Amino acid sequence: MHFSEEQLKTIEEMSYRLFQPHLIAINLEVDEDEFIEEIYQKSLARTAFYKGIIRHENEIREQIIKAALNGSNPAQEQLIRLLQIFHSSLNE
Numbered sequence: 001m002h003f004s005e006e007q008l009k010t011i012e013e014m015s016y017r018l019f020q021p022h023l024i025a026i027n028l029e030v031d032e033d034e035f036i037e038e039i040y041q042k043s044l045a046r047t048a049f050y051k052g053i054i055r056h057e058n059e060i061r062e063q064i065i066k067a068a069l070n071g072s073n074p075a076q077e078q079l080i081r082l083l084q085i086f087h088s089s090l091n092e
């Protein structure tokens with residue numbers, strides 16, 4: 001599939017807002033199955049899709065870190081879990 005720059009930006013923005021892939025496909029008016037297949041392969045659509053998710057997750061992690069540093073016990077626990085996941089992924 002070929003996507004225009006505008007479509008790639010739409011993919012990124014919709015994934016940032018946590019829309020499911022099939023809903024993004026419907027919004028773009030493309031075949032749902034082909035779109036989903038596209039984001040499971042190395043492609044510009046996959047990159048755009050994950051850039052949106054990563055951007056969203058980055059913002060959430062920033063808030064968790066701020067809250068943890070301000071003494072929030074739940075945020076500290078969440079931060080510890082994130083650090084454990086991070087360190088275990090380095091050992092794979």
